Amino acid sequence: xxxxxxxxQALALSLALAFLVLPVVAVFLQVSPAAMLTQLGxxxxxxxxxxxxxxxxxxxxxxxxxxxxxxxxxARHRVFPGRRLAVTLLELPLVLPPAVAGIALLVAFGRNGLxxxxxxxxxxxxxxxxxxxxxxxxxxxxxxxxxQAITAFEAVDPRLVQAAATLGAGPWRTFRxxxxxxxxxxxxxxxxxxxxxxxxxxxxxxxxxxxxxxVTQTLPLAIYSEMNRDLDAALAIGGLLIxxxxxxxLAVKMIPSWNPTxxxxxxxxxxxxxxxxTSR
Amino acid sequence: xxxxxxxxxxxxxxxxxxxxxxxxxxxxxGAVDEPTVLAAASLTGVLPAxxxxxxxxxxxxxxxxxxIQQGAPADVFAAASPKYPQQLxxxxxxxxxxxxxxxxxxxxxxxANPARITGLRDLSRDGVRIVLGDxxxxxxxxxxxxxxxxxxxxxxxxxxSLEPNVKGVAAKVALxxxxxxxxxxxxxxxxxxxxxxxxxxxAAQPDVEYQVAVLxxxxxxxxxxxxxxxxxxxxxxxxxxxxxxxVPAG
Numbered sequence: 001x002x003x004x005x006x007x008x009q010a011l012a013l014s015l016a017l018a019f020l021v022l023p024v025v026a027v028f029l030q031v032s033p034a035a036m037l038t039q040l041g042x043x044x045x046x047x048x049x050x051x052x053x054x055x056x057x058x059x060x061x062x063x064x065x066x067x068x069x070x071x072x073x074x075a076r077h078r079v080f081p082g083r084r085l086a087v088t089l090l091e092l093p094l095v096l097p098p099a100v101a102g103i104a105l106l107v108a109f110g111r112n113g114l115x116x117x118x119x120x121x122x123x124x125x126x127x128x129x130x131x132x133x134x135x136x137x138x139x140x141x142x143x144x145x146x147x148q149a150i151t152a153f154e155a156v157d158p159r160l161v162q163a164a165a166t167l168g169a170g171p172w173r174t175f176r177x178x179x180x181x182x183x184x185x186x187x188x189x190x191x192x193x194x195x196x197x198x199x200x201x202x203x204x205x206x207x208x209x210x211x212x213x214x215v216t217q218t219l220p221l222a223i224y225s226e227m228n229r230d231l232d233a234a235l236a237i238g239g240l241l242i243x244x245x246x247x248x249x250l251a252v253k254m255i256p257s258w259n260p261t262x263x264x265x266x267x268x269x270x271x272x273x274x275x276x277x278t279s280r
Numbered sequence: 281x282x283x284x285x286x287x288x289x290x291x292x293x294x295x296x297x298x299x300x301x302x303x304x305x306x307x308x309x310g311a312v313d314e315p316t317v318l319a320a321a322s323l324t325g326v327l328p329a330x331x332x333x334x335x336x337x338x339x340x341x342x343x344x345x346x347x348i349q350q351g352a353p354a355d356v357f358a359a360a361s362p363k364y365p366q367q368l369x370x371x372x373x374x375x376x377x378x379x380x381x382x383x384x385x386x387x388x389x390x391x392a393n394p395a396r397i398t399g400l401r402d403l404s405r406d407g408v409r410i411v412l413g414d415x416x417x418x419x420x421x422x423x424x425x426x427x428x429x430x431x432x433x434x435x436x437x438x439x440x441s442l443e444p445n446v447k448g449v450a451a452k453v454a455l456x457x458x459x460x461x462x463x464x465x466x467x468x469x470x471x472x473x474x475x476x477x478x479x480x481x482x483a484a485q486p487d488v489e490y491q492v493a494v495l496x497x498x499x500x501x502x503x504x505x506x507x508x509x510x511x512x513x514x515x516x517x518x519x520x521x522x523x524x525x526x527v528p529a530g
Contacts, residue, residue, distance in 0.1 A: 228342035
């Protein structure tokens with residue numbers, strides 16, 4: 001009986017491994033390292049890599065700068081009227097298909113959109129610019145960070161926060177020297193998810209920002225455009241994207257081992273370990 | 281159970297699954313005997329009127345050609361240019377392609393016409409936002425051809441987006457986000473309340489010929505041939521004309 005159950009579990013794990021790894025393996029069977037190096041020298045690929053990295057960097061800075069304090073507020077105040085509604089609204093982009101996100105951004109920030117007149121008056125036109133790519137990424141990837149950040153902050157023992165206050169630390173100092181170090185692993189995991197989602201962003205970007213090499217054409221858009229012209233080039237750029245994504249994933253897996261608070265009590269260290277493992 | 285035995289289970293099962301996945305490459309066969317038609321996005325409005333029961337997948341002709349090269353289990357390929365059907369024919373992937381419809385290229389601008397475009401020359405003014413089909417997407421290649429014929433290739437620096445198919449171009453102009461775009465005459469109808477169409481000078485008008493072919497490995501060859509027969513029949517030609525296409529002589 002126990003034997004049979006284990007066999008089912010093993011089968012399920014094999015199924016998951018085979019299904020999730022096979023397509024990635026297939027890409028690297030089709031494309032040689034030499035072809036990827038050649039693509040690294042091509043204008044399409046270099047421009048797309050620059051656009052992707054630059055837009056994701058800006059979007060991630062915005063997501064972290066705004067998302068971190070917002071998540072801390074939501075995590076510290078577990079009960080207030082409208083909290084559940086606020087969290088649900090923040091998570092809404094997670095369930096929107098990217099095409100819907102793109103159209104929604106267009107009718108909000110487009111030339112004829114909800115804020116179109118105000119933006120036009122300021123001389124701003126967002127669609128077809130790199131700003132549009134940043135907004136699309138922020139919109140679809142932001143909730144991944146927010147969700148994870150709220151969980152990471154909720155796992156911080158409130159007694160530690162109280163203790164810091166009792167010892168005379170102001171809210172800013174408490175946050176910086178107690179809360180942030182304890183939540184860092186979870187926050188980094190959230191950022192990795194947001195970065196991965198942002199690097200892969202396709203539909204919302206195509207609809208809201210269009211696709212123009214060197215301006216709005218990110219890696220996924222370049223792969224799609226190249227696929228119809230030159231499949232080998234598309235595969236090689238795809239291979240590069242997989243390598244970048246894997247590098248980020250590995251880098252983040254290393255972060256919890258940085259354990260930044262050698263002076264923290266055993267209790268808090270254990271809590272930290274728990275929070276960073278459950279958050280993944 | 282020891283970790284070792286457990287790990288062996290996983291290894292064996294994984295290997296078996298990978299082999300199974302590699303071996304199981306047979307085509308997916310639908311239950312009903314109706315053709316699956318891969319068709320250019322510009323045919324979205326008309327083909328269901330030819331055969332409502334067929335299953336359609338509309339996309340850029342280049343995307344569809346790529347899917348066929350990758351072994352898509354479809355029956356009929358209807359493309360917005362001779363280029364891809366002829367290419368696939370040369371590769372032995374489709375039977376002899378037949379021309380079945382003719383379209384023309386038009387310039388569309390939003391009804392409000394924010395950039396005040398009245399002719400093709402206005403497209404080279406600074407700040408005009410133009411969307412085109414991407415390179416290799418027929419509607420984009422025809423547009424580049426038309427601009428080159430008029431000596432207006434400088435217009436290309438005003439291009440703000442290269443769309444993967446003609447519907448993407450039409451949508452961006454209809455939403456008023458782009459100032460102008462090149463689409464087929466038949467793409468104007470669904471967005472006619474939101475755009476105005478400007479005709480191209482005869483000298484710049486490319487021949488937009490549609491070709492249809494039955495796939496060499498069609499799962500429903502009889503249904504595929506029946507679909508093509510109906511498309512080329514007097515009824516099919518009438519339906520095409522009703523939807524704004526022209527039909528080839530004969």
